[in-house]
Amino acid sequence: MVASRTSMSSRLALAAALVALVAAAWPAAAQLPTYGLGRAPTAEEIKAWDLTIPPDGQGLPPGRGTAALGKPVYVQRCAICHGETGTDPKYFVLVGGRGTLNTDKPLKTIGSYWPYATTLWSYVRRTQPFDEPGSLTPDEVYAVTAYLLHLNGIVKEDDVLDATTLPRIQMPNRDGFVPDARPDVGRRPKTPPR
Numbered sequence: 001m002v003a004s005r006t007s008m009s010s011r012l013a014l015a016a017a018l019v020a021l022v023a024a025a026w027p028a029a030a031q032l033p034t035y036g037l038g039r040a041p042t043a044e045e046i047k048a049w050d051l052t053i054p055p056d057g058q059g060l061p062p063g064r065g066t067a068a069l070g071k072p073v074y075v076q077r078c079a080i081c082h083g084e085t086g087t088d089p090k091y092f093v094l095v096g097g098r099g100t101l102n103t104d105k106p107l108k109t110i111g112s113y114w115p116y117a118t119t120l121w122s123y124v125r126r127t128q129p130f131d132e133p134g135s136l137t138p139d140e141v142y143a144v145t146a147y148l149l150h151l152n153g154i155v156k157e158d159d160v161l162d163a164t165t166l167p168r169i170q171m172p173n174r175d176g177f178v179p180d181a182r183p184d185v186g187r188r189p190k191t192p193p194r
Contacts, residue, residue, distance in 0.1 A: 051122065051125055051126045051134075052122055052126070053118045053119075053121060053122035053125075054118065055115075055116040055118055055119070055167070056118070056167055057118050057163060057166055057167030060118070060121070060162075060163035060166060060167075061138045061163070062138065062162075062163065063137070063138030063139045063141070063142050063162065063163075064139060064142050064160050064161065064162040065139050065140070065141070065142030065143025065144070065145065065146050065160070065161055065162075066143060066146050066157065066158055066159060066160055066161070067143075067146040067147040067149070067150030067151075067155065067156070067157040067158070067159070068157050068158060069139075069143040069146070069147075070140075070142075070143030070144045070145070070146045070147030070148070070150075071147050073136070073140050073143055073144050073147070074144055074147050074148070077128075077129045077136070077140075077144075078128065078129060078144065081129070081130055082094050085151065086109075086148065086151050093107065093109055094109055094110050094148055094151070094152075095109055095110070095111060095148075095151045095152050096109055096111065096112070096152075097109040097111060097112030097113065098111055098112045098172060099112070100112060101113065101173070101176065109152065110148050110149070110152050111149075111151075111152025111153065111154060111172060112172065112173060113173055113176075114171055114173065115171055115173050115174045115175075115176060115177050116167075116171055116174065117145065117149060117154075117161075117166050117167070117169035117171055118166055118167050120145050120148065120149070121141060121142070121145045121161075121166055124136070124141050124144055124145055124148075125138075125141045128144075142161045142162060142166070143161075145161055145166070146159065146160075146161045149161075149169065154169060154171065154172070155169065
């Protein structure tokens with residue numbers, strides 16, 4: 001009986017040692033040689049990839065646009081995927097849907113679902129147009145954002161959107177989301193003043 005306990009203790013000690021050895025070696029394995037390929041990104045390159053704009057608008061670049069300026073950009077660069085008015089169901093619908101989220105057929109659009117105008121700006125900047133994402137200038141992104149918000153009845157055609165005015169826009173579904181209170185997901189972003 002004593003021998004079997006000693007044998008079991010030895011096995012546990014050996015298992016613990018192996019786990020410790022693997023845990024100690026893991027960071028070294030993660031730093032394998034690069035074989036001379038690639039390089040570390042520069043600070044400028046990292047900044048260029050950091051394109052997400054939070055609800056408070058922090059990081060919005062200089063620029064400005066109106067719905068009137070955004071319409072020709074939309075027609076030229078966006079309508080091929082979203083239709084001329086953003087309402088055609090054979091395309092990705094961007095307009096309408098208010099009052100449908102609590103129905104059997106919710107229509108999630110910019111005007112019915114999106115909680116922040118800055119999220120729309122950030123999304124357009126990073127991902128649009130589909131065939132050339134990130135190719136729009138900040139002025140074009142402000143203008144297309146203004147046009148889409150205008151189509152959804154949120155801003156007027158001549159309202160100027162810029163880094164100051166965009167975060168102040170009250171989206172119809174701003175209060176439609178429940179904040180995630182889990183401690184592992186980080187702090188909740190500050191929302192712009194109403």
